[in-house]
Amino acid sequence: MTDATAKSAPKGSLMTIDLKTAGPAIALFLLCVIGFLLNPAFLSEGNLSNLLTRSAFIGIIAVGATFVITAGGIDLSVGSMAAAISGVMIIVMNTAVETMGPGVSTVLLGCGCSIVLGVGAGWINGALTTKGKIEAFIVTLGTMGIYRSLVTYFADGGTLSLDFAIRGTYRPVYYGSFLGLPIPVWVFIFVALVGWFLMNRTAFGRYCTAIGSNESVAKYSAIKVDRVKTLTYVIQGLCVSLATIIYVPRLGSASSSTGVLWELEAIAAVIIGGTVLKGGYGRIGGTIIGALMLTTIGNILNFTDMISNYLNGTMQGLIIIIAVWLQRADWGAGKAKAQAQKD
Amino acid sequence: MKTMHKLGALALSGALALSASAALAETIKIGVSYPTPTHAWAAGMNWHAEQAEKRLEELYPDVDLILVNSPDPNAQASALEDLVSVHQIDALVVLPFESEPLTDPVLNVKKSGALITVVDRGLSQPGIEDIYVAGNNPELGRVSAEYMKGRLSDGDNIVVLRGIPTLIDNERFDAFMAEMDGSGVNILDHKHANWNRDDGFEVMQDFLSRFPDIDAVWAQDDDIAIGVVAALKQAGRDGDGMFVVGGAGMKETIKGIMDGNELVPVDVLYPPSMIATAMDVTVAAFKSNGPVAGRYILGATLITPENAASFYFPDSPF
Numbered sequence: 001m002t003d004a005t006a007k008s009a010p011k012g013s014l015m016t017i018d019l020k021t022a023g024p025a026i027a028l029f030l031l032c033v034i035g036f037l038l039n040p041a042f043l044s045e046g047n048l049s050n051l052l053t054r055s056a057f058i059g060i061i062a063v064g065a066t067f068v069i070t071a072g073g074i075d076l077s078v079g080s081m082a083a084a085i086s087g088v089m090i091i092v093m094n095t096a097v098e099t100m101g102p103g104v105s106t107v108l109l110g111c112g113c114s115i116v117l118g119v120g121a122g123w124i125n126g127a128l129t130t131k132g133k134i135e136a137f138i139v140t141l142g143t144m145g146i147y148r149s150l151v152t153y154f155a156d157g158g159t160l161s162l163d164f165a166i167r168g169t170y171r172p173v174y175y176g177s178f179l180g181l182p183i184p185v186w187v188f189i190f191v192a193l194v195g196w197f198l199m200n201r202t203a204f205g206r207y208c209t210a211i212g213s214n215e216s217v218a219k220y221s222a223i224k225v226d227r228v229k230t231l232t233y234v235i236q237g238l239c240v241s242l243a244t245i246i247y248v249p250r251l252g253s254a255s256s257s258t259g260v261l262w263e264l265e266a267i268a269a270v271i272i273g274g275t276v277l278k279g280g281y282g283r284i285g286g287t288i289i290g291a292l293m294l295t296t297i298g299n300i301l302n303f304t305d306m307i308s309n310y311l312n313g314t315m316q317g318l319i320i321i322i323a324v325w326l327q328r329a330d331w332g333a334g335k336a337k338a339q340a341q342k343d
Numbered sequence: 344m345k346t347m348h349k350l351g352a353l354a355l356s357g358a359l360a361l362s363a364s365a366a367l368a369e370t371i372k373i374g375v376s377y378p379t380p381t382h383a384w385a386a387g388m389n390w391h392a393e394q395a396e397k398r399l400e401e402l403y404p405d406v407d408l409i410l411v412n413s414p415d416p417n418a419q420a421s422a423l424e425d426l427v428s429v430h431q432i433d434a435l436v437v438l439p440f441e442s443e444p445l446t447d448p449v450l451n452v453k454k455s456g457a458l459i460t461v462v463d464r465g466l467s468q469p470g471i472e473d474i475y476v477a478g479n480n481p482e483l484g485r486v487s488a489e490y491m492k493g494r495l496s497d498g499d500n501i502v503v504l505r506g507i508p509t510l511i512d513n514e515r516f517d518a519f520m521a522e523m524d525g526s527g528v529n530i531l532d533h534k535h536a537n538w539n540r541d542d543g544f545e546v547m548q549d550f551l552s553r554f555p556d557i558d559a560v561w562a563q564d565d566d567i568a569i570g571v572v573a574a575l576k577q578a579g580r581d582g583d584g585m586f587v588v589g590g591a592g593m594k595e596t597i598k599g600i601m602d603g604n605e606l607v608p609v610d611v612l613y614p615p616s617m618i619a620t621a622m623d624v625t626v627a628a629f630k631s632n633g634p635v636a637g638r639y640i641l642g643a644t645l646i647t648p649e650n651a652a653s654f655y656f657p658d659s660p661f
Contacts, residue, residue, distance in 0.1 A: 039553060041552050041553055042552075044552055046551075046552050046578070047549070047552035050545075050548045050549070050552065054545060054548075152380075152381055155383075155386075155660070156386055156660045157379075157380030157381065157382070157383070157385060157386030157389060157660060158380075158382075158383040158386040158387070158660030158661055159383045159540075159566075159660075161595070175577060250541075250544065250573070251540050251541065251544060251569065251570060251573055253540060253569070255382065255383060255540075256381050256382060257382060257539050257540075257541075258541070298545070299549055302534055302545075302546055302549035302550070302553070303549060303552075303553050305532045309505070309508070309533070309534060309535050310508055312535070
């Protein structure tokens with residue numbers, strides 16, 4: 001599709017591609033300007049650091065979602081998965097503190113547990129979709145319900161709280177900072193860089209794109225489709241467990257309300273960033289900007305009382321749609337589009 | 344002759360007494376129906392219902408309480424039908440999932456002759472329930488405002504974090520604002536934090552970036568208050584007489600009050616144990632020699648270090 005547009009409109013192509021990549025960034029910039037005009041405190045160091053730290057959860061999960069969506073899949077279970085993993089982490093660390101004490105080793109045990117669970121849960125989603133031949137939407141809708149009810153069960157309907165002795169050890173993972181940037185932001189940057197490299201500089205990234213554009217062709221081209229698709233879900237699971245590792249020290253608790261709707265926010269971040277929902281084209285950089293945008297919208301709405309609280313959802317919806325429209329609409333390349341559609 | 348006379352008198356005293364006398368010979372079956380606990384408050388309610396069941400069945404061997412929880416309004420409607428057809432209950436204690444869809448099902452239970460006790464959420468038609476037990480949402484707002492007014496002075500600034508946009512939230516908020524009116528305390532802004540720790544944390548972070556001078560926070564709910572406290576500590580603005588008022592009666596919050604926590608010095612009660620109150624009153628309808636039908640609105644008690652111990656249930660999940 002992109003190729004077709006480029007070929008049939010050689011003159012307009014530069015501009016089209018430019019807007020496609022720059023659209024989300026322009027929208028984010030405009031949002032920041034609006035935020036600053038509403039209240040100069042928006043650009044204060046404290047607020048910017050809050051914003052970046054908050055974006056880290058959705059951002060890290062969305063990097064994983066970019067791979068799943070690029071390969072033509074979808075994962076609806078990430079929010080519930082995050083809640084269930086947080087719950088198990090807290091239980092494991094609370095139990096371990098009796099034998100291992102509230103030291104770093106207990107925290108490492110919790111983190112290791114999180115990674116094993118995340119990779120395992122991702123593999124289950126992947127295997128059920130590829131080997132089980134069930135649509136990803138149904139598989140992950142199912143696991144979404146399972147993980148959500150598991151955390152409710154673990155917490156006995158209430159809230160799981162991390163032992164106070166460990167909180168002191170674990171707290172810096174969320175509240176600490178290194179070279180002026182909070183730790184969660186460093187994790188976010190690291191995940192984004194690795195994700196970008198995987199997507200754009202490795203065979204694996206190209207396989208994802210190929211499978212997302214046309215699975216049968218990919219299969220005939222000797223790509224191990226099932227293995228690559230399963231791997232995208234494993235990466236997604238790993239991203240969820242990394243997000244969980246930085247989420248748990250924030251409030252030290254997990255309940256059935258943890259991570260509600262994170263899956264939709266992650267998918268929204270991916271699509272705002274320019275990745276195509278039906279697969280075949282993925283952009284990690286765009287995803288990062290998408291995640292930043294989503295957090296910024298909520299932040300700005302908290303910075304003003306001009307808009308009724310009841311209309312927060314309306315504002316978020318409008319901004320998301322406008323942001324995607326900015327990059328999809330054909331700016332002065334209407335004819336080229338018509339021709340591309342004919343092809 | 345004497346017995347006949349007695350029976351006549353009993354019949355005169357109404358359907359309530361009649362069902363009681365008929366049940367004397369056998370067990371009194373009372374169905375207790377409420378939503379499946381999916382959040383901490385409801386889990387606390389579930390725990391208190393189980394405690395009350397144990398206690399009441401021990402006290403009265405002829406009373407059988409049947410606890411049923413349902414994941415959605417439809418399931419609750421079916422559960423009510425089963426309680427009538429399978430268990431042939433003499434009374435029903437129900438915390439409706441939603442008012443509208445459960446009004447008819449409860450009405451059908453009433454038609455079977457059972458005594459009806461409604462808890463917390465009223466039905467959409469008046470006059471169905473014999474007994475009504477509920478917390479007091481407007482009073483929760485008013486009591487919170489009264490306490491905050493008492494500690495603040497003219498020109499002080501507060502921010503308000505609200506729950507999920509619902510009637511409950513509006514009742515609490517409107518009563519709070521009405522009581523604050525004319526106190527000279529500035530309410531800088533109010534935002535919804537959805538009775539949720541994470542939202543409480545993020546909304547409070549933004550309030551802290553936006554307003555350099557905040558003297559106190561009304562968080563309305565203990566879960567929101569936990570997020571607020573984390574944000575205050577992160578920004579290092581938890582000193583200088585800053586205080587946060589939550590609500591509900593979470594055990595950790597009450598423990599903190601008993602231990603003299605200065606940041607969250609009080610709490611306002613909206614007790615999950617109200618289901619136990621409702622079960623007690625319903626059993627009393629069969630056992631007491633006094634009349635019990637009527638409306639029981641529980642107080643939104645201000646929990647302070649002095650009275651905290653009587654609201655502390657360390658074994659409850661909430």
